[in-house]
Amino acid sequence: MKIRYGTGLLLGGMLALSNVVMADGDSYSRRGKSADVAPVNNTRYAKECGSCHFAYQPGLLPARSWRKLMGNLADHFGDNAELPQEDAAAIADYLVKNAADRSNHRRSVKISDSLSPGQTPIRISQVPYIVSKHDEIPARLITGNPKVKSLTQCQACHSRAEAGLFSEHEINIPGHGPWEDD
Ligand code: HEC
Ligand code: HEC
Numbered sequence: 001m002k003i004r005y006g007t008g009l010l011l012g013g014m015l016a017l018s019n020v021v022m023a024d025g026d027s028y029s030r031r032g033k034s035a036d037v038a039p040v041n042n043t044r045y046a047k048e049c050g051s052c053h054f055a056y057q058p059g060l061l062p063a064r065s066w067r068k069l070m071g072n073l074a075d076h077f078g079d080n081a082e083l084p085q086e087d088a089a090a091i092a093d094y095l096v097k098n099a100a101d102r103s104n105h106r107r108s109v110k111i112s113d114s115l116s117p118g119q120t121p122i123r124i125s126q127v128p129y130i131v132s133k134h135d136e137i138p139a140r141l142i143t144g145n146p147k148v149k150s151l152t153q154c155q156a157c158h159s160r161a162e163a164g165l166f167s168e169h170e171i172n173i174p175g176h177g178p179w180e181d182d
Helices: 002-024 043-049 063-070 085-097 106-113 128-134
Strands: none
Touching: 043 085, 063 085, 106 128
């Protein structure tokens, strides 16, 4: 009896887990193509950290970077992004647990691998892998583009950024269109 009950719980747990995985992705992952980075699945994070800019996925920076960034929200790139202690702690926990160096998603692995252990960038836009992926885009399409302004506006060019999809085939640069790599 005990064993069967235990098996039931285990199966239930596995089903619940696979449901989470399903809900986590989108039509792409259901077709077998997984996202470049895991999409955001924490409403507190999306609300508190997505009000001024794109809610960057935790898998875009390593855990040590998130710890550093969350350690100084009072001076957040010149803004004050301070949060009540309980919110800050829960968000830091979410970011660290899903960080680039703790994820198997392909871009997270590349981001993590491009950094030496001594490097702790708090800007995604300064991660070597991200820099190298964007170094062929002329400035007039980024800083000189009033609808983009900065490389930090991922969602301005990556039309599926919110779903964690950053493929070069899903890019629409405002005033320019898709990216033709040559
Ligand atoms: C009051 C507005 C505000 C809030 C709230 C806010 N940020 Fe920011 N954040 C900024 C500004 C301004 C920048 C600098 C943007 C730029 O340079 O284009 C920034 C930049 C960043 C960057 C670096 C982007 C890059 O790649 O250069 C990260 C990462 C970031 N924020 C994470 C967070 C997290 C995590 C939270 C929630 C705890 C948060 N932000 C909440 C205003 C905010
Ligand atoms: C000005 C528009 C623009 C902005 C803003 C932008 N990107 Fe990109 N991104 C591109 C283009 C164009 C490419 C393809 C470049 C190439 O292949 O030469 C690219 C490539 C990438 C790639 C590699 C995709 C591949 O298929 O190899 C990743 C990952 C990525 N961007 C993530 C980000 C993130 C994260 C941000 C925000 C911090 C961001 N991008 C902001 C335009 C942009």
